[in-house]
Amino acid sequence: MSDNRSKFLGIFPSLVQELRDILVGYGMPEEAIEWYAKSLNYNTPGGKLNRGLSVVDTYALLKGYKSVDDLSVEEYKKVAILGWCVELLQAYFLVADDMMDQSITRRGQPCWYKVEEVGDIAINDSFMLEGAIYCLLKNHFRSQPYYVDLLELFHDVTFQTELGQLLDLITAPEDSVDLSKFSLKKHSFIVIFKTAYYSFYLPVALAMFAAGITDAKDLKQASDVLIPLGEYFQIQDDFLDCFGKPEDIGKIGTDIQDNKCSWVINVALQKASAEQRQVLDQNYGRKNAESEQKCRAVFDALNIEKIFHDYEEETATKLREKIANVDESRGFKAEVLTLFLNKIYHRKK
Structure with a gap:
């Protein structure tokens, strides 16, 4: 399971880069791009990742593979992206939920809105975590x-x-x-x-x-x-x-x-x-x-x-x-x- 988790985590940096590139394409200034990347990295990969890993495990089972390792590199990336879309949805919910509940910590660190300089900007950041899902789906599944x-x-x-x-x-x-x-x-x-x-x-x-x-x-x-x-x-x-x-x-x-x-x-x-x-x-x-x-x-x-x-x-x-x-x-x-x-x-x- 730890190997599966490591492999899954290995996909995430390329997705952050992909989302950064979308902002570059829109002409966003560097400080905004850095802010988004920090939000993505702070809020998305830190949990148990059970939901995202379930997408990959279920796919392998449905396709008759003995293990996740039997998937081709391209096939693995495709289903891992769907798994990360679920984790982005979870991140979107949690950032908003923590504000509604006035929670202090999440996954052993301060809730995002409690991080210095974030505050109420976390509301917009939660929307942008959700938006990332549809950027990735469009880039990888439109065909x-x-x-x-x-x-x-x-x-x-x-x-x-x-x-x-x-x-x-x-x-x-x-x-x-x-x-x-x-x-x-x-x-x-x-x-x-x-x-x-x-x-x-x-x-x-x-x-x-x-x-x-x-x-x-x-x-x-x-x-x-x-x-x-x-x-x-x-x-x-x-x-x-x-x-x-x-x-x-x-x-x-x-x-x-x-x-x-x-x-x-x-x-x-x-x-x-x-x-x-x-x-x-x-x-x-x-x-x-x-x-x-x-x-x-x-x-x-x-x-x-x-x-x-x-x-x-x-x-x-x-x-x-x-x-x-x-x-x-x-x-x-x-x-x-x-x-x-x-x-x-x-x-x-």
């Missing part, structure tokens, strides 16, 4: 028969993610706690639209187009598993934030104090007695450890941990049944979906 499919896919998934973000922001503002706005139905919409489409469906659909698997039935087969899988992934995240060990998940969970519309609180609201509901109303989203502990005590009393483990087994069983029924006659492979499920089933971080 492909699936070019319009790529454009529509990125536009659709971007808007879906923004819809999820909107509902999240108006349902659970950090400084105004109102648990009557919460529900499992809203939580499901938020996580499917905010996470599942761009994190799970988008990388696979891109790989499918590049591999020549463009039938609407195959895209639906992928979506029918990957969207609920993405919801399951986020529910795991919500659970681990509250019940995971900090040494496993690499952070101390903050969802309770941050008034997050998480799966845990929504299940608790559904199960709570009138007395427990009052405790949650008075303590959830409050910025102190004592209130957090009172919420945790209610979660423990309601046996949320067991409810989650039951949900996890039931969901994994349903997804395996769907995967077993995948029709592979047009070239799509169920193995793609199995790999995604195996990566997250019973994860601890």
Whole structure:
């Protein structure tokens, strides 16, 4: 995996140069070109790169290669560029999201808007990270028969993610706690639209187009598993934030104090007695450890941990049944979906 990551990272500098050249062509002064290059390098390659790498891995699998190393140099670059387009989309979302949430750090460094001299310019920088996607797609895929499919896919998934973000922001503002706005139905919409489409469906659909698997039935087969899988992934995240060990998940969970519309609180609201509901109303989203502990005590009393483990087994069983029924006659492979499920089933971080 580290070799795959290194190989993938090796493509990025040439893309930054390509984007610099576009600005040169427009006659942009050097200081602006340097600013854009710094934003691209600061915000794009620093994460886990799971989404971008998934495009390459899925493509190799669909084409029947034993490993990513079997791809020709030209073929590898083509799908890696699609992977980097997903990472640019992620960077665009995160730069904007950090400003909305007034976050301080991201990936172990200050959020971009917190960097000296950046501030509110980060709003425009986020737009330019998104713009980079369409520059790269035009340069490398305009002659492909699936070019319009790529454009529509990125536009659709971007808007879906923004819809999820909107509902999240108006349902659970950090400084105004109102648990009557919460529900499992809203939580499901938020996580499917905010996470599942761009994190799970988008990388696979891109790989499918590049591999020549463009039938609407195959895209639906992928979506029918990957969207609920993405919801399951986020529910795991919500659970681990509250019940995971900090040494496993690499952070101390903050969802309770941050008034997050998480799966845990929504299940608790559904199960709570009138007395427990009052405790949650008075303590959830409050910025102190004592209130957090009172919420945790209610979660423990309601046996949320067991409810989650039951949900996890039931969901994994349903997804395996769907995967077993995948029709592979047009070239799509169920193995793609199995790999995604195996990566997250019973994860601890």
